[in-house]
Amino acid sequence: MDTLTKKSVQQLDEVAIRFCGDSGDGMQLVGTQFTNASAIFGNDVSTLPDFPAEIRAPAGSLAGVSGFQINFSSRDIHTPGDRVNAMIAMNPAALRTNIKDVEVGGIVIVNDDAFSKSDLQKAGYESNPLEDGSLSKYRVYRVPITKLNNEALKDLNIGAKAAGRCKNFYALGLVAWLYSRPLEPTIKWIQDKFGKKPEIAEANIRALKAGYYYGETAELFPTSFRIPRAKLAPGRYRKLTGNEAVALGLVTAAELAGKPLFYASYPITPASDILHQLSMYKNFGVKTFQAEDEIAAMASTLGAAFGGAIAATGTSGPGLALKMEAIGLGVMTELPVVIVDVQRGGPSTGLPTKTEQADLLQAVCGRNGECPLCVLAARSPADCFDMAIWAVRIATKYMVPVILLTDGYIGNGAEPWVIPDPEKLPKIEIKHPTSADASSFLPYQRNEHLARPWALPGTPGLAHRIGGIEKEDGAGHISYDPLNHQKMVDLRAKKVAGIVKDIPPLEVNGDPQGDLLVLGWGGTYGALLSAASRARAEGHRVSSAHLQFLNPFPANTGDVLSRFKKVLIPELNGGQLRKLIRAEYLVDAIGLDKVQGKPFLISEVYEKIISLLK
Amino acid sequence: MHHDTSLPVLTAKDFTTDQDVRWCPGCGDYSILAQMKKVLPTLGIPKENFVFVSGIGCSSRFPYYVETYGFHGIHGRAPAIATGVKAARPDLSVWVATGDGDGLSIGGNHMIHTMRRNVDLKILLFNNRIYGLTKGQYSPTSELGKLTKSSPMGTVDNPIHPCSLAVGAECTFIARALDADVKHLEYVLQRAAAHKGTAFVEIYQNCNVFNDGAFDYAAVKDHRAEHVLYLEHGKPMIFGKNRDKGIRLNGLEPEVVTLGNGMTEDDLLFHDESASEPVLALMLSRMTHPQFPEPLGIFRAVKRPTFDELLDEQVKNATKRLGRGRLAAMYDDGETWEVS
Known part of the structure; x- marks a missing residue:
């Protein structure tokens, strides 16, 4: 072995790195590849893609910067990391918009070829930050990525433009060396992706390797790093984003119910990937319908449920x-439908590509009339799988629409997922009345769960009409009778409240009583759990609990709350869960509200916890 | 009429529900319901395999009065609900009852997209040129200048031609009928039922409370023949009590001519409902009283694969090509790794 090129290797527990560049630079792609390589290597991973709403803002502009952060560790981790330990900036705009998140002393690798005077101007730099001392807090590495990449590909005759496009893989190769990542998964991916264009595949692979060898041979980095495998629970894993998990969960639920899945949707960021994913599963009997608008997507979903899907x-x-x-119509007609809301920054168009949790009250309360339905929330990318199955299970058992809340952060973010054995997942039992029940059949007759029968068109003897006008209890005729309306409103509410008997109790992480409970819901799980655990490790009497069921709340919620002196509810909204908790349990919960389009940092929550304990 | 021998012979009575019909006495809707109930038993379809979907408005109470499966939806959304039913259950015969407000105003978007997709739905659009259920405001088909409760100085909205919209949306079956001409209405409903794909039927329907007599020029028997052109496939366009008038093409415009004095049937336009280009259908859809007799009958009936059929085929083809999906294989898609 050539001892001259063998450098020292330093071991680390956890590293957060961020790739950033122009939206056309392929940063999401290399971020995903780095994640795959890390997951396959055996680290725990958590990712945060962050991209602009514009498809291609002007090249080199601040608005066009796209970033991908990944946290990988030898321990169990729950967030993409508070501070970036190493950043790869492909141009000045990327450097400028992302540098504030890099830890002091952190690694900053820049594409030195992208710092011309005009590049700097586009990013609003008056002087070159690489030379004016403004980056002195960081370990800056200036790598002429464009030149080195082009040099490596010069004999391939693919043209300068195509060669230039490979520079993201060059950067990936360099970082892969720096953190001792295997190249094989990426090489395999490139070969699969560009199978029909072998010269492009060859160029990307060569760029990847050239970047890797550059790190190994250049006298630039004094050391590389190794992040040992994490001790994850035994099993077979794959990496999963929340949107993928929703899609897999819905297909799984349909299979468990022995029924075809119908999924209607109108393209919208950040939920469209669920539609894309499901449209690939036609051989499971899945029918996807890209509707003309959101209303048609909902209305056709009701129609399909009426038909038995x-x-x-x-x-x-x-x-x-x-x-x-239309969701109100679903409540009134008591049809089993699932509505997935991948929340984003609002109100109105808001921040389409950024995350927020501000649709909770819309989901719980946002309809005309007394119109309760079941609301669930997934807490992590992989949890979206379980919650999608829960949603179908509840919808079909209780004949009620179920809203499943996820968000842009967990929808686009990824984590390792233990692949379940489908044989071991409990079946979803659905019973449709048959012609044999015709003599006693009433469309709004209720079973022990207060659910009405799901009688399918085509069944002789069970013809009936449903609709949005108030229905007579049992018979289902149109009824304007005052007492009947009261009864039906009460029954629908009671039915939804009764779902509580099926949902698991709220789990407390830490002691069941103490000075402070950190209560959360949805995608903030990782940050809240980590912050509370850190405070507890320092001797504070702090526990955390995370709600996945928001209407109804788990039966023991009030009991859990009552065992703590203070309750802190951090949310990525203006305090929506806090309002519900206060109303339901008369608990004077304290809020930590953030609406910046970004998830919580562990430190933000931790500092709030500590401030409340003083 | 041929019936599948395994099916009981049905009559209109079999499709009568136990519900009181709540339309105003004298409403044109009664006639449409009666003809519909006459047609349904003749289609060779078990009665439980029909689904009637509606939106909001007087016409949308229709499902309550037909003894089969029904879904009374929300305003304007019936075509979207029905698309879901048909996509999930291609085996069902799915009908939509809607009106000029429901189908062309609040629900215009769904109407357009349902027709362009050619979802196998039969859409009955009850056109009374008024909002009845909300007590008398103008609708998208009310004539310009119409005095209504919400337009005391007359409307300033130009009305839409429903059948022109259907042409623009590439609808494969476009027809018009009249509540008062029950025989012809029955014929049109039969033809709509037989069509595979979206069948759009505009039915002139009298609202005797808020817009009484809106279609008297066509509905009153005495002068119907002068004001209505019954379309017959492959036949010249002739009308009039004495069948002495016809429609001729003058350049790109239709014109009314009198037969005789050298003008023969051969000079007239011949109707072709199956023309692949919808030019003729569009022209017919724009002929309005009093300048022209208003066409009744089948404007257009062409064949195109239906949305639900194509959707089903994709599922079948994918299953054939890839085999029936297995969850374990779906989970394993992409890179996986073992932790022991």
Whole structure:
């Protein structure tokens, strides 16, 4: 072995790195590849893609910067990391918009070829930050990535433009060396992706390797790093984003119910990937319908449920608003449908590509009339799988629409997922009445769960009409009778409240009593759990609990709350869960509200916890 | 009429529900319901395999009065609900009852997209040129200048031609009928039922409370023949009590001519409902009283694969090509790794 090129290797527990560049630079792609390589290597991973709403803002502009952060560790981790330990900036705009998140002393690798005077101007730099001392807090590495990449590919005759496009893989190769990542998964991916264009595949692989060898041979980095495998629970794993998990969960639920899945959706960021994913599963009997608008997506979902399918739709906040009248019809007709809301920054168009949790009240309360339905929330990318199955299970058992809240952060973010054995997943039992029940059949007759029968068109003897006008209890005729209306409103509410008997109790992480409970819901799980655990490790009497069921709340919620002197509810909204908890349990919960389009940092929550303990 | 021998012979009575019909006495809707109930038993379809979907409005109470499966939806959304039913259950015969407000105003978007997709739905659009259920405001088909409760100085909205919209949306079956001409209405409903794909039927329907007599020029028997052109496939366009008038093409415009004095049937336009280009259908859809007799009958009936059929085929083809999906294989897609 050539001892001259063998450098020292330093071991680390956890590293957060961020790739950033122009939206056309392929940063999401290399971020995903780095994640795959790390997951396959055996680290725990958590990712945060962050991209602009514009498809291609002007090259080199601040608005066009796209970033991908990945946290990988030898321990169990729950967030993409508070501070970036190493950043790869492909141009000045990327450097400028991302440098504030890099830890002091952190690694900053820049593409030195992209810092011309005009590049700097586009990013609003008056002087070159690489030379004016403004980056002295960081370990800056200036790598002429464009030149080195082009040099490596010069004899391939693919043209300068195509060669230039490979520079993201060059950067990936360099970082892969720096953190001792295997190249094989990426090489395999390139070969699969560009199978029909072998010269492009060859160029990307060569760029990847050239970047790797550059790190190994250049006298630039004094050391490389090794992040040992994490001790994850035994099993077979794959990496999964929340949106993928929703899609897999819905297909799984339909299979468990032995029914075809119908999924209608109108394209909307950040929920469209669910539609894309499901459209690939036609051989499971899945029918996807790209509707003309959000309302049609919801209305057709109701129609499909009436016809007997496992019916679902997906959207984000503005789309949920448009669907609401039809969701009310679903509550009134008592049809089993699932509505997935991948929340994003609002109100109105808001921040389409950024995350937020501000649709909770819309989901719980946002319809005309007394219109309760079941609301669930997934807490991590992989949890979206379980919660999608829960949603179908509840919808079909209770004949009620179920809203499943996820968000842009967990929808686009990824983590390792233990692949379940489908044989071991409990079946979803569905019973449709048959002609044999005709003599006693009433469309609004209720079973022990207060669910009405799901009688399918085509069944002789069970013909009936449903609709949005108030129905007579049992018979289902139109009824304007005052007492009947009271009864039906009460029954629908009681039915939804009764779901509580099926949902698991709220689990407390830490002692069941103490000075402070950190209560959360949805995608903030990782940050809240980590912050509370850190405070507890320092001797504070702090526990955390995370709600996955928001209507109804788990039966023991009030009991859990009552065992703590203070309750802190951190949310990526203006305090929506806090309002519900206060109203329901008369607990004077304290808020930590953030609406910046970004997830919580562990430190933000931790500092709030500590401030409340003083 | 041929019936599948395994099916009981049905009559209109079999499709009568136990619900009181709540339309105003004298409403044109009664006639449409009666003809519909006459047609349904003749289609060779078990009665439980029909689904009637509606939106909001007087016409949308229709499902309550037909003894089969029904879904009374929300305003304007019936075509979207029905698309979901048909996509999930291609085996069902799915009908939509809607009106000029429901189908062309609040629900215009769904109407357009349902027709362009050619979802196998039969859409009955009850056009009374008024909002009845909300007590008398103008609708998208009310004539310009119409005095209504919400337009005391007359409307300033130009009305839409429903059948022109259907042409623009590439609808494969476009027809018009009249509540008062029950025989012809029955014929049109039969033809709509037989069509595979979206069948759009505009039905002139009298609202005797808020817009009484809106279609008297066509509905009153005495002068119907002068004001209505019954379309017959492959036949010249002739009308009039004495069948002495016809429609001729003058350049790109239709014109009314009198037969005789050298003008023969051969000079007239011949109707072709199956023309692949919808030019003729569009022209017919724009002929309005009093300048022209208004066409009734089948404007257009062409064949195109239906949305639900194509959707089903994709599922079948994918299953054939890839085999029936297995969850374990779906989970394993992409890179996996073992932790022991």
